[in-house]
Amino acid sequence: MFDVPSDPTQDSVVNYSHLVADPQRCQFASDNYAGICPEAWQAMTEANAGPAPAYGNDVWTFKAADLLRELFEVKCEVFFAFNGTASNALALAAMCQSYHSIVCHERAHIETDECGAPEFFSNGTKLMLVSGDEGKVTPEAVSEVVTRRDDIHFPKPRVLSLTQATELGTVYSLDELRALNEVARRFELRIHMDGARFANALATLKLPPKEVTWKVGVDVLCFGGTKNGMAVGEAIIFFNRELAEQFAYRCKQAGQLASKMRYLSAPWVGMLQNKVWLKNAEHANRCAARLHEALSQVPGVKFVSQRQANSVFAQMDPAVLEGLREKGWKFYTFIGAGGARFMCSWSTTEADVDALAADVREIAGRLA
Numbered sequence: 001m002f003d004v005p006s007d008p009t010q011d012s013v014v015n016y017s018h019l020v021a022d023p024q025r026c027q028f029a030s031d032n033y034a035g036i037c038p039e040a041w042q043a044m045t046e047a048n049a050g051p052a053p054a055y056g057n058d059v060w061t062f063k064a065a066d067l068l069r070e071l072f073e074v075k076c077e078v079f080f081a082f083n084g085t086a087s088n089a090l091a092l093a094a095m096c097q098s099y100h101s102i103v104c105h106e107r108a109h110i111e112t113d114e115c116g117a118p119e120f121f122s123n124g125t126k127l128m129l130v131s132g133d134e135g136k137v138t139p140e141a142v143s144e145v146v147t148r149r150d151d152i153h154f155p156k157p158r159v160l161s162l163t164q165a166t167e168l169g170t171v172y173s174l175d176e177l178r179a180l181n182e183v184a185r186r187f188e189l190r191i192h193m194d195g196a197r198f199a200n201a202l203a204t205l206k207l208p209p210k211e212v213t214w215k216v217g218v219d220v221l222c223f224g225g226t227k228n229g230m231a232v233g234e235a236i237i238f239f240n241r242e243l244a245e246q247f248a249y250r251c252k253q254a255g256q257l258a259s260k261m262r263y264l265s266a267p268w269v270g271m272l273q274n275k276v277w278l279k280n281a282e283h284a285n286r287c288a289a290r291l292h293e294a295l296s297q298v299p300g301v302k303f304v305s306q307r308q309a310n311s312v313f314a315q316m317d318p319a320v321l322e323g324l325r326e327k328g329w330k331f332y333t334f335i336g337a338g339g340a341r342f343m344c345s346w347s348t349t350e351a352d353v354d355a356l357a358a359d360v361r362e363i364a365g366r367l368a
């Protein structure tokens with residue numbers, strides 16, 4: 001979120017202090033507060049050793065795409081974009097006509113946090129929202145919404161969009177994905193997966209990536225790199241290769257074709273080698289588990305959802321949250337179903353988690 005500084009024409013010296021995060025302190029607002037992990041940084045340094053062909057015709061980009069094909073054990077088409085919003089919006093546009101609709105959870109990022117980009121890039125495809133506990137779409141809800149109408153006056157459902165891990169920090173199990181695939185096939189819906197935190201989901205599921213993607217009918221996966229430890233970049237992976245036809249033009253038109261593409265793709269090589277992406281996610285998940293455990297000991301703290309990935313959604317006295325903010329902690333309260341969201345990343349430490357938990361305990365105790 002942008003904090004707009006007060007009118008800069010009024011002051012010769014603008015005060016930015018409210019924008020500066022304390023470098024000594026980890027923050028729990030989001031995993032994109034974290035910096036670049038050493039392996040991604042190292043790969044960028046190596047990619048910077050000299051000139052290279054532009055627009056993705058370089059060794060790094062070819063290698064990153066091949067490593068992704070290796071990871072998913074399948075022939076698939078891979079594209080790299082700057083961010084998740086563009087990846088989701090462009091992928092969805094490739095999966096739909098403008099008279100179609102996309103079924104997603106009411107808390108889905110594509111609905112709540114992309115400023116209408118999916119509708120914009122698909123020229124008006126409608127999002128059809130369903131509710132469901134723990135941020136999850138259920139087969140029953142999908143079935144209900146797509147059978148509500150079948151006449152010419154209603155946009156034809158064409159895509160089921162799932163977020164893995166979900167916006168409430170939960171993870172679809174293999175069985176849940178299979179059931180969703182079944183309902184999707186029954187109604188001829190393609191499956192899009194918003195995997196901004198796909199790595200965190202896999203760290204929890206402990207399954208080969210193919211088992212929870214193309215083998216359960218996922219046509220397109222937007223695999224997040226930014227929140228996993230890269231500077232920028234998401235991989236758009238088409239398991240359904242027909243849908244990738246002419247997709248490069250969509251990326252270019254949307255301003256998502258990086259001319260120095262190697263700086264988007266090299267970090268993927270750094271992250272995919274030696275499973276750094278998985279280690280980062282496992283670490284972030286472990287930190288969240290530690291925080292969940294510590295907060296569950298504090299009287300008055302309740303949880304909005306299960307802790308299954310790298311976040312903890314907690315409800316507590318607003319005065320406690322206020323106290324945390326006064327102590328300089330940053331976290332979001334507008335995401336998900338209320339409460340405070342504490343998000344861990346590759347760079348969170350156990351000491352950070354313990355310091356936050358200690359402050360919650362101290363403030364809650366003082367107010368009790």
Ligand SMILES: *Cc1c(COP(=O)(O)O)cnc(C)c1O
Pocket residue numbers: 082083084085086088109110163166167194196197226227
């Ligand atoms: C962060 C996030 C994205 C991507 O957001 P950008 O800011 O556009 O990179 C997409 N989906 C989910 C669920 C996210 O949390």
